[in-house]
Amino acid sequence: MGQNLILNAADHGFKVVAFNRTVSKVDRFLAEEAKGKNIIGAHSIEDFVNKLKKPRRMMLLVMAGKPVDDFIDALLPFVEKGDIIIDGGNSHYPDTNRRTKALAEKGIRFVGTGVSGGEEGARYGPSLMPGGNEEAWPYIKDVFQSIAAKSDGEPCCDWVGDEGAGHYVKMVHNGIEYGDMQLICEAYDILKRGLGLHEKEIGDIFAEWNKGVLDSFLIEITRDVLRFMDDDGEPLVEKILDKAGQKGTGKWTAINALDLGMPVTLIGEAVFARCLSSLKDERVRASKKLSGPTHKFEGDKKEFIDNLEQALYASKIISYAQGFLLMQEAAKQYNWKLNKPSIALMWRGGCIIRSVFLKDITSAYRENPDLENLLFNDFFNKAIHTAQPGWRDIVSKGALWGIPTPAFSTALSFYDGLRSENLPASLLQAQRDYFGAHTFRIKPQFANKKYEEGKDIHVNWTGRGGNVSASTYQA
Numbered sequence: 105m106g107q108n109l110i111l112n113a114a115d116h117g118f119k120v121v122a123f124n125r126t127v128s129k130v131d132r133f134l135a136e137e138a139k140g141k142n143i144i145g146a147h148s149i150e151d152f153v154n155k156l157k158k159p160r161r162m163m164l165l166v167m168a169g170k171p172v173d174d175f176i177d178a179l180l181p182f183v184e185k186g187d188i189i190i191d192g193g194n195s196h197y198p199d200t201n202r203r204t205k206a207l208a209e210k211g212i213r214f215v216g217t218g219v220s221g222g223e224e225g226a227r228y229g230p231s232l233m234p235g236g237n238e239e240a241w242p243y244i245k246d247v248f249q250s251i252a253a254k255s256d257g258e259p260c261c262d263w264v265g266d267e268g269a270g271h272y273v274k275m276v277h278n279g280i281e282y283g284d285m286q287l288i289c290e291a292y293d294i295l296k297r298g299l300g301l302h303e304k305e306i307g308d309i310f311a312e313w314n315k316g317v318l319d320s321f322l323i324e325i326t327r328d329v330l331r332f333m334d335d336d337g338e339p340l341v342e343k344i345l346d347k348a349g350q351k352g353t354g355k356w357t358a359i360n361a362l363d364l365g366m367p368v369t370l371i372g373e374a375v376f377a378r379c380l381s382s383l384k385d386e387r388v389r390a391s392k393k394l395s396g397p398t399h400k401f402e403g404d405k406k407e408f409i410d411n412l413e414q415a416l417y418a419s420k421i422i423s424y425a426q427g428f429l430l431m432q433e434a435a436k437q438y439n440w441k442l443n444k445p446s447i448a449l450m451w452r453g454g455c456i457i458r459s460v461f462l463k464d465i466t467s468a469y470r471e472n473p474d475l476e477n478l479l480f481n482d483f484f485n486k487a488i489h490t491a492q493p494g495w496r497d498i499v500s501k502g503a504l505w506g507i508p509t510p511a512f513s514t515a516l517s518f519y520d521g522l523r524s525e526n527l528p529a530s531l532l533q534a535q536r537d538y539f540g541a542h543t544f545r546i547k548p549q550f551a552n553k554k555y556e557e558g559k560d561i562h563v564n565w566t567g568r569g570g571n572v573s574a575s576t577y578q579a
Contacts, residue, residue: 105219106165107133108227109192109251114141116250121145123152153182159213161244163190169199176203185211188240192219196356197268197275204236204267213240216267218274220455221253229253231455232261233277233447235270235440253454255463260453265440272434273447276427279357279371281456282350283423284322286374286511291416292326294498297507299401299408303339307331309409317417317487320459348378357430364437366430369518370423373510396506408501411494418491419515424465425478426518445469479522488519538565 110120122138123146124130130145146152153160160183164175172191179189189212191200200216207214218233219226232252234244241263252261264270295306307330314323334340354375361368380387401408428444435442448466451457468481478484499516502509521527536542543560551557 105192105223105226107137108223109163109165109219109230110143111137111141112227112229112251113247114138114143116247118142118247118250119144121152121155123147123149149178150182153179158184158186159243160184160187161190161247162188163192165192165219168193168195172199172203176207180210180212183212186213188213188215188243190215190217190234190240190244191271192217194218194274194278194351194353195268195271197272200236200268200271208237213237213243215240215244216271217248218264218270218277220274220277220451220457222456225253225454229260229454231277231450231453231458233264233270233273233450234261235264235273236267238263238266253458255449255452258449260450260455262443262446262450264447264450265435265442267438267440269438269440269442272438272440273431273442273450275353275356275360276431277451277455277457278353279368279374280423280427281322282354282357282374282378283370283511284320284420284457286370286377287416287419287423287515288322288326289377290502290509290512291412292330293507294412294502294509295409298399298501298505299405303330303341313413313416316413317461318413318420318459320461321456322459345384346381347384348381350375350378354378360434361430364430364433366426366433367518367521368426368430369514370419370426370511373514377508377510397504399505408497411497414491414494415498415512418488418495418519419512420461421478421484421488421491422515422518423511424461425484428465428478443473444475445473477522479519534565537562 106124107122110122113120119142121144122130122133124133127147130147134143134145144155146155153162156162162179162183164172166172166175172193172195176189183189189207191203191214195216197216200214204214204216213236215234215236217235219230220233221230225231229252232248234241234248245263248261249259252259254260264273292306295301295309296303301309307327310323310327310330314320314327329341330339332340334343354371358368358372358375361372428447431442431444431447434440445466448462448469452459452462452466464483465478468478468483469475472481475481479488495512495516499509499513501507502512530544533542533544537544541562543562545560546555546557548557555561
């Protein structure tokens with residue numbers, strides 16, 4: 105990705121200095137890929153820093169964690185106040201918070217930027233999500249917005265916010281990516297096991313879906329994967345061991361959602377689905393001991409496939425609504441000014457979750473930057489209501505057929521929970537008060553002298569020795 109970003113920047117008229125700790129890689133790069141381009145090499149960190157004009161703009165693409173700190177430490181003896189260090193790796197946002205503050209004390213401007221799109225995106229236009237020391241933005245804006253992907257002529261890059269905001273938004277992007285991939289895999293499983301279709305047939309269905317509301321990079325590559333046959337003419341995907349890997353950004357998103365008390369259920373289920381897939385040996389044993397339903401599909405296949413398309417669309421809407429709710433809460437908690445229309449625009453091109461769908465999200469937040477919930481926007485409100493019958497049919501069929509649909513199911517459960525004026529959490533609060541005196545509050549319409557509104561109330565549920573007491577205790 106580093107080499108491709110260098111080539112991308114050079115193609116856009118910028119003079120670039122390239123450095124790698126393995127100096128032979130620099131020489132080979134200059135002699136081959138970079139030949140004839142406005143790129144010069146450096147054979148040491150001091151040489152690298154000295155060849156840059158001031159204020160120096162230095163972008164690192166190294167493994168997240170300690171390697172970033174080590175490289176920053178190696179740069180510090182040679183940089184000057186006002187210089188800019190940019191971390192383009194998948195760093196955890198608390199690390200970026202720390203680095204921004206520590207380097208600001210030394211007069212160095214630090215930027216942590218999410219970079220999405222893989223090697224191809226880096227070469228021809230990634231999605232860039234920069235955050236950190238805002239003083240650096242005027243010096244890197246031209247470069248970043250020039251090399252970024254474009255959507256309807258607009259660069260998929262804008263300033264995100266202070267400290268680790270850029271890496272935070274990239275983290276949520278990756279979490280949503282986990283959710284999108286899990287939803288697509290569940291749709292594949294239903295078509296494979298539920299309808300008994302061959303991969304080529306399923307690939308053709310994904311090709312059709314890619315012409316409509318689901319038009320996206322992930323649907324497109326899924327079509328290609330399903331159509332790819334091995335040398336023996338069989339689908340290669342069928343031969344791949346069903347143990348999913350993960351790098352951690354989805355887990356970080358789920359953990360942060362729990363820390364902030366936000367119900368980002370779909371990303372959480374997508375992470376847990378990968379964890380369950382890793383229990384391959386146990387699943388093999390369980391498949392011989394645990395029984396489930398058998399089924400034979402009866403009905404209109406076309407109608408069912410249309411319902412599945414709607415279920416996938418509705419669940420994606422829920423996933424993005426949850427992601428933006430999380431970023432909205434993070435902005436409050438961390439005192440960031442996140443620009444939601446710009447974030448949606450950044451994700452429209454270059455990145456892994458890019459889709460036509462994000463154009464509608466951009467429009468929704470441009471129309472109302474303070475939109476409380478994506479589902480409250482007229483476009484998405486109508487879309488989710490139109491999709492409901494098919495969505496419910498798919499989730500129920502999955503349960504009846506014994507095909508797991510954790511992402512589809514949790515999306516629908518979130519929707520039904522959100523639209524419920526009353527939830528059984530009232531019983532839960534009563535239970536907590538019974539066994540732990542954790543108190544509860546009364547609904548406004550039932551407030552009276554005995555149960556005052558806004559007061560923390562404890563009841564002696566056994567009826568022995570008095571009944572009610574007001575308390576300021578809050579658990």
